[in-house]
Amino acid sequence: MNVRTGGRRREVSVPDLVSRAREGQHAAVARLLTLVEDASPLLHEVMTALAPHWGRAHVVGLTGSPGVGKSTSTNALVGELRRRGQRVAVLAVDPSSPFSGGALLGDRVRMGDHTGDPDVYIRSMASRGHLGGLSWAAPQAVRVLDAVGFDTVLVETVGVGQSEVEIAGLADTTVVLLAPGMGDGIQAAKAGILEIGDLYVVNKADRDGADVVRRDLRTMLSHSERPEGSWRRPVLKAVARSGEGMPEVVAKLAEHKEWLSTSGELTRRRTARAQREVEAIALETMRRRWGSVGEQGILADLAGRVVAGRLDPHTAADQLLDR
Amino acid sequence: MNVRTGGRRREVSVPDLVSRAREGQHAAVARLLTLVEDASPLLHEVMTALAPHWGRAHVVGLTGSPGVGKSTSTNALVGELRRRGQRVAVLAVDPSSPFSGGALLGDRVRMGDHTGDPDVYIRSMASRGHLGGLSWAAPQAVRVLDAVGFDTVLVETVGVGQSEVEIAGLADTTVVLLAPGMGDGIQAAKAGILEIGDLYVVNKADRDGADVVRRDLRTMLSHSERPEGSWRRPVLKAVARSGEGMPEVVAKLAEHKEWLSTSGELTRRRTARAQREVEAIALETMRRRWGSVGEQGILADLAGRVVAGRLDPHTAADQLLDR
Known part of the structure; x- marks a missing residue:
């Protein structure tokens, strides 16, 4: 610089x-x-x-299928947290876009109501085309935002599929958004969101069917077994567009943060996150030594012998580690 | 045993x-x-x-959004390959289901028309809840099916999202399925399927809109730049349920296999695949030494110090690799 x-x-x-x-x-x-x-x-x-x-910020993950209103909810959440005097950072990650070299949405567009507010910082991040991109960069981006003094770091996933699960790995508290009329019951079961949410929000609650979504979700949650002393996962209703229900969401976030601290779960989650992060960095270091996939190097040489049937992949891996 | x-x-x-x-x-x-x-x-x-x-079988990946008729198409493809006297294996992988300990669909259900045919073998495989599960196990499963003598190994993805891209990494030839009435244009652009397909099939071609899907896709394909001498990616139409169009699909598969061999692309793809596979096995070996995420071990110890702010993750990764 x-x-x-x-x-x-x-x-x-x-x-x-x-x-x-x-x-x-x-x-x-x-x-x-x-x-x-x-x-x-x-x-x-x-x-x-x-x-x-680092370690002071509350890291909140926000996930949900496309169309449930993630950006609007993020915007409303930021507003509510600001009213309570918090400094807020938003990290919008898109792990489902491996071919994109940049972020999908302009950060300026994403700023929404908070343009010019010095206590709100918003940044998009794509996974840059390499496997492990999110696991490598996103936790370190969260560390930066935490350590420079934001009170809450909202990590919003822009993608679909496995991204929900990866986001859950990044956050202290994971908020799963749903909306009426999207076949969420099946989606919930399929995407594993029953396992990852600490807090569920049925957005667009002024629409028909919101109560049905909430009831069905509560039924599904009550059927999934949880150990004694677990956090009781609430299902709230909100209308992000008008801000309705957002104070309750923020109150529940604070309550969950408190529960995380007293139960010891905060340390457990953060340690698991740091384990994945350190492992990803170590792997990246190894890859630089071996030569990346598609490049020439030790790895390419061994792979060529595997393709030719002269070496099995396990012996190849052993030889890779021996060097 | x-x-x-x-x-x-x-x-x-x-x-x-x-x-x-x-x-x-x-x-x-x-x-x-x-x-x-x-x-x-x-x-x-x-x-x-x-x-x-190994190295004899033609490994064909089959992917597409839910609802395009992947299982029906697999079934029809198997039928067509059998008519040509081939021995066929199907590997149905579900990388989007990290919480499932087993496969989603019963293999018996999946057998469809081919129950009792000794020259057809069908197997489902889930990713077993660990990151890198598909990258580790699926290529080795393909090696098994190849080496025991199947002429074609069809790898069908059951999942959504990034799975398409991972499947493309497993296959010699990737077939992308589409169907009318599913907003495929946007889906195609989003999921990166324009980059991964060697052969596109518009299934359910007896429905309204099939020609529009085909035309739009062709336009999109013609806009994505390809180096000189590249394979010209065909867009075929089919009705998998009746088998219509399947002989043309199989003929194109054979043509692509031939092109792969003569252009040198086959070796390039298989070497890249083996590189990822060897790397995944090496990583798995490292993980066993370090202790997996969530377990006690060197990694957990280092991660705890990172969480406490007494160590940065890069130094932790260096220390992990030094041991």
Whole structure:
């Protein structure tokens, strides 16, 4: 990073950048997140500088099928959290778009009602075409937003399919959104959302069928077994467009955060998240040593012998690890 | 494995099991695939025994949104391949179901018209709840079916979302199914199917709108740039339920296989596949050493220090790799 100072180019140091981001400068936050996205060699130093500061934010995952009103709900949630004086960051991730080199939605479009609010920061992130992209970059982006001082980090998934499950792995609290008229019962069972939600919100509750969705979901939730002392998962109703029901959602989020802390579940979840993150970074390091798929290198050589039937894949893997 | 022989228990050796599978005994094939699914310690020996025999089968991936008629099309394709005297295996994988410990559909139900045909073998496979499950087990299952002598291995995805892309990574030839009235244009663009298909089939072509789907898809395909000498991706029409159009699909599959061989693309694809497979096995080995996510072990210890802000995840990853 270069800035002009008194006619000379000068490096902005990582500690300096971290300080600026912690003072609330959006440009510095953006620069840190770009270092994460680009897997910059500076990232190691960035994370070292941030480490003492993370762990304060409440990380909330927001997921649901396309059409349930995720963006509108995020916008309404941000508004409600702002009314309570919180600083809020939104990370919109799209893990289902492996061919996209950039984010699908412009961050400016996403800002919605919060353009110009210095205490709201919104950023989109795509998975950049490599497997493990989300597992690698997203948790580190969350660490940045946490450590620079946002009170709540909302992680919204823009994708479909397995993304719901991955989002649940990123968050302290996972909110699953539903809406009437979308065959949600079957979708819920199929996508595994019964397993991942801490809080369910039936959005568009002014439409016909909202009570049916809520009742069906409650029935399904009551049938899925949970150990003694588990969090009792509420099913709320809301109309994100008007903000109706949002105070109750935010109250339940706070309640769940409290439950996470007292039950020890917060540490358990965060440790599991850090395990996946450290593992993903370690794997990425290995991949750089081996040569990535599609490139020449040790891996390509071994794979060629497997294809030819001269080596089995397990022996190949052993040889890869031995080098 | 134990069988009773003359009143005594006797081990069935891996070479014996491989021989039986190659003679066409379905029970032996099933046993080999179970060893793959269970990540058996015998797998290394199994793969060593199979290595000289793989590489002959044409691996065809079949994908498409729910409702396009994947099962019916698989069934019709199997019928057409059988009429040409081929031995056919079907592997139905469901990578979108991480919480399922077993396959969603009974294999007997899936057999359709081919119950009792000794030259047709059908097996479902779920991803068993661990990330990388499909990348680990599915390519080895394909190796088994290839090496025991099936001429065509059809890999059908039962899932949604990223599974299409993963399936494409498993196959020599990827067939993308579409159907009228499903908003396929947008779906196609979204799911990245324009990038993965070698052959597109508009199923349910007796319904209104089939020609529109075909025309739109052709337009989209013509807009996506391809290097000189690329395979020209055909868009066929079919009615899988009646078998109409299936001979043309099978003819195109054979033509693509031929093109793959002569262009060198077959080796390139298979090498890339083997690279991912070897990498996944190596990672699995590492994970066993580190302790899996959620378990105690080196990884859990390091992750705990990351959560506490006493270590950054990159240093943790370095320490993990150093041990």
